[in-house]
Amino acid sequence: MGIEQIVVEQLSAGIGVELKGVDFEAMAPTRPFIxxxxxxxxxxxxxxxxGQKIQPVTAQEFTGNFGPLLDIKRQGSGALHVPEAEWIKVISNGKTADGQLLGDGNSSAQIWHTDSTPWEAPVGHIAFYCRQTVDPAPETYFMDMIKVYEALPQEMKDRIANVRVIHHWFPRQxxxxxxLNAPSQPLEDRKIGTLHPLVRRHLGTGKPILYLPTRRDSLIPGMDEAESRALLTELWDFVDTCPFKVGHAMMPDDFLIWDNSATVHSRQGWDADKVRIMWHISAEGEVPIPLHPRRTMNTIGLDADTSKEINKAMAMVDY
Ligand SMILES: [Fe+2]
Incomplete structure (x- = not known):
């Protein structure tokens, strides 16, 4: 069974494709399929x-082609997950008959977000494999943040070209x-986080990505708190108006993989007394590369004072 018979269909006008004619278990280890x-x-x-029957080790090894696999299971919860597959995090609100958690997670809806943005090298690709869902099956939504960036007014593109944002950690954000209701962390705490470019370069295509922190109260070096919030809120409000998205209700045996660096995702919630079970595998991506990286000027041959003046003008913002 080769890849010649695979049919690629657009999933929506905005983002994503669906493949037909795939036997994932057989094809996943092969170079042409990867x-x-x-x-x-x-x-x-x-x-x-x-409609795929996938072994845990096959799902893991395939996802490992996109970067080092990451163990992001909640530590110390005693949850079951998939004992023979250390990189699979089960996302579920269910328990075994004797009360052990099946995995991490709950049945709450989720707002638009990119996973793990406060990390220095955030998750690059995420694979999802549905084992059990509820009726009606909740939808997961994905938005293309390369297309969102392209759609921004030029005036906004100019405004954010060199902006960096401190991505701080906020539980269950x-x-x-x-x-909607949790109070912001104190200002000093929000200065602790990872500084990422607001516009990062997509390594696969070279295109700019609008790369937003989930929290609107994140801080932007060089702006005060109110200005930071106003800009991030304006950008998220713009995202909300964009059509570059798809919703998919994951059904048992659906396999889905997405580029977490260039997308945001969200989901519907469901009744807490019904159980959904997903396998979730994360591969590490790259440290976000700014669209316009800062550089010092070449001042070889200039006197010390002139050299200092030139590079002061280009100095990185201290935070
Ligand atoms: Fe997520």
Whole structure:
């Protein structure tokens, strides 16, 4: 069974493709299939393949083609996950018959976010494999942040070209209730985080990505608190108006992989007394590369004072 018979169909006008004619378990270790998936993810950000019977080790090893696998299971919870597959994090609100958690997570809806943005090298690709869902099956939504950037008015592109944002850590920030009602952390605490460019370069295509922190109260060096919040709120409000998205209700045996660096995702919630079970595998991405990296000038041959003047003008903002 080769990749020649695979049919690629657009999932929506905005983002994603679906593949038909795939036997994932057989094809996943083969170079032509891996290359095809990498190319499709670079071009479309998301690939869906329905109706697959996949072994845990196959799902892990395939995702490992995109970067080092990451163990992001919540530590100390005693949850079951998939004992023979150390890189699979089960996302579920369920428990075994004797009360052990099946995995991490709950049944809450989630607001738009990119996973792990406060990390120096955030998650690059994420694979999802649905084992059990609820009725009605909740939808997960994905938005293409390369297209969102392209759609920004030129005036905004100019404004944010060199902006950096401090991504601070905020527990359960993706739950709507926390997003709407939890108080901000103190200003000093919000200065502790990872500084990322607001516009980063997509390594697969070279295109600019609008790379937003989930928290609107994140701080931007060189702006005061109110200005930072106003800019991030304006950008998120713009995201909300964009059509470059797709919703998919994951069904059992659906396999889906997406480019977490160039997308945001969100989901519907469901009744807490019903159980959904997903396998979730994360591969590390790159340290976000600014679209316009800062450089010092070449001042060889200039006197010390002139050299200092030139580079002072280009100095990095202290935070
Ligand atoms: Fe997420």
């Amino acid at each position: 290359d095809l998936m990498k190319r499709l993810l670079d071009e479309h950000r998301l690939v869906l393949i329905r 993706i739950e709507p209730e926390i997003h």
